[in-house]
Amino acid sequence: MSLEKKKNAQLNEEFVQEVEVIEINGVLMIKTISDNWDPIWNFQAKPNDLLIASYVKAGTTWMQEIVDMIQNDGDEKKCQRASTYDKHPFIEWKPDLPLLPGLDLAMKMPSPRTLKTHLPVQLLPPSFWKQNTKIIYVARNAKDSVVSYYHFSRMLRIYPRPGTLEDFIKKFMNGRVLWGSWYDHVKGWWDKKDKHPILYLFYEDMKENPKREIQKILKFLEKDLSEEILNKIIYHTSFDIMKENPKVNYTTIPRAVMDHSISPFMRKGMTGDWKNHFTVAQNEKFDEDYKKKMIGTSLIFRTEI
Ligand code: PPS
Numbered sequence: 001m002s003l004e005k006k007k008n009a010q011l012n013e014e015f016v017q018e019v020e021v022i023e024i025n026g027v028l029m030i031k032t033i034s035d036n037w038d039p040i041w042n043f044q045a046k047p048n049d050l051l052i053a054s055y056v057k058a059g060t061t062w063m064q065e066i067v068d069m070i071q072n073d074g075d076e077k078k079c080q081r082a083s084t085y086d087k088h089p090f091i092e093w094k095p096d097l098p099l100l101p102g103l104d105l106a107m108k109m110p111s112p113r114t115l116k117t118h119l120p121v122q123l124l125p126p127s128f129w130k131q132n133t134k135i136i137y138v139a140r141n142a143k144d145s146v147v148s149y150y151h152f153s154r155m156l157r158i159y160p161r162p163g164t165l166e167d168f169i170k171k172f173m174n175g176r177v178l179w180g181s182w183y184d185h186v187k188g189w190w191d192k193k194d195k196h197p198i199l200y201l202f203y204e205d206m207k208e209n210p211k212r213e214i215q216k217i218l219k220f221l222e223k224d225l226s227e228e229i230l231n232k233i234i235y236h237t238s239f240d241i242m243k244e245n246p247k248v249n250y251t252t253i254p255r256a257v258m259d260h261s262i263s264p265f266m267r268k269g270m271t272g273d274w275k276n277h278f279t280v281a282q283n284e285k286f287d288e289d290y291k292k293k294m295i296g297t298s299l300i301f302r303t304e305i
Contacts, residue, residue, distance in 0.1 A: 019160050027120060027180035029092075030158070036094040040103055043091055043125040048112045050221070051128060051135045052088065055185040056118050056178065057148035058140040059203040061265075064088050065237045065248050066214060067114055067136070070221060074229035076236045084248050090116045091125070095158065099253060118179045121188035132197060136217065137189045140203035141301040142182050142290060143274035143283075146172045150277075151263040153177075158257055169282060173289050183293040190299045204271050204302045210234045239269035272304040 020031035033040065045051070052067060054060040064084050072078040081087070085100050089109060093102025106115055117124065128135070140148075146169055153162035159178060162168040168177075175181030193200045199220040206213045214233060218225060225233075235241060242248050243266035250258055250265040258265065278286065 019158055021160055021178070024123060027123060028176060028178050030095065030178060032095040033092055036103070040092045040094065041123075041125055043103065043106065043127060045115075045125065045127040045131045045133045046111055046113070047131045047133060049128075049131070049133045050112070050114045051091075051117060051133055052114065052138070053117050053119070053124070053135050053189065054138040055140070055145060055182050057145050057152055058138045059206065060116060060118070060138060061248055061250075062203075062206070062237060062239075062242065062269075063136060063138045063201075064114070064116060065242060066217065066233060067221075069233040069236055070214070070217060070223055070225065071114070074225065074232045074236075076232070079236070080247050082247065083252055084250075088114045088116045090118075092117060092119055099257065120180055120185045121192050129196060134220065135196065135198045136220065137193070137198055137200045138203060138206075139186045139189070139200065139299075139301070141271070141303045142172075143278065143286065143303050144203070144271060145182055147274045147277045148267065149177065151267055152265070155259050155262040155265070156257070157259065165277060166282065169278075169286065173286065183290075186301075187294070187297050187299060190297065202301070204305050207271050208305045210237070239266065242266060243269070271302070274303065 021028050022031050022034035023029070024034050024037055050067065052060060052063050054063070061084055064087070065079065068079045068087060069076065085102075086105065089106035090100065090102045091106050093100055094104070095102075106113065147165075149172065150162050150165050150168045153159045153168065162171075171177050172182060175184065179185070189198065190200060192198060197220075199216060201213055201216065211230060211234060214230060218230075243264075246252055251260055255261075
């Protein structure tokens with residue numbers, strides 16, 4: 001039996017209770033993360049690590065697979081060596097689950113490591129700043145983020161129940177969701193990007209022109225790949241291909257944790273899906289609130305392409 005199957009069998013259907021949520025400096029986190037905050041905060045980054053940072057549902061998994069393909073010179077077989085969450089540990093993930101080892105895996109992984117985080121900039125372990133570790137930040141517009149996050153919260157049974165979309169939009173606008181305020185997250189990382197090696201990319205740009213965005217990543221990582229490999233990366237990381245790839249689509253996680261029959265992890269992978277969800281009234285309220293929260297920033301998002 002493969003290690004993955006064994007882990008799944010171990011987890012079985014024994015679980016899942018309602019999640020406890022506790023704040024860390026005003027940012028909501030699941031209790032197992034808050035309870036283990038000291039080792040997370042003291043995580044030792046290295047200068048040759050690469051960190052992929054994002055708010056929840058911004059296209060992290062997509063970026064992870066692009067980066068893995070780049071690091072493996074477009075060899076998709078090498079990229080099949082393990083699941084996304086085993087290739088790129090989620091540094092703040094420390095729940096008492098045999099699956100998704102996160103922090104523990106990150107600590108024992110040999111260098112060079114590629115790591116994942118959803119932490120807002122102020123909660124990133126300070127060693128990343130000290131070591132001048134390269135960071136790729138992916139940002140996605142608020143409306144598509146909230147819709148994706150809502151469906152994810154419905155299917156991920158270890159997250160708090162989202163309620164209705166109306167309820168969830170309110171919580172999102174008030175920053176009362178796990179990993180905190182989207183508005184503070186995208187602005188915080190935007191402000192940091194001029195003081196640290198951070199490549200700040202947008203989901204919408206990646207959808208519009210993946211080649212152009214992958215070229216930015218290549219430059220940032222000081223890699224040079226042929227046109228042929230670049231095209232291979234674009235194909236292998238397209239939504240339709242990733243949706244069918246069990247190493248990246250999270251279907252190897254037991255149903256007791258992620259129920260893809262409620263909503264698949266690889267759901268729609270598009271920009272502008274919010275239009276199929278928001279009512280006119282919700283949209284007006286959201287826009288009005290958005291203007292206030294985003295006042296004074298040079299950060300601009302596109303909600304359609
Ligand atoms: S997580 O759980 O926060 O790490 O999720 P994350 O990977 O950041 O975001 C998941 C959303 O990204 C979409 N996705 C993609 N879009 C386009 N192309 C590719 N290749 C791709 N891979 C993942 C995924 O479908 C989720 O968005 P929605 O809108 O829900 O479909």
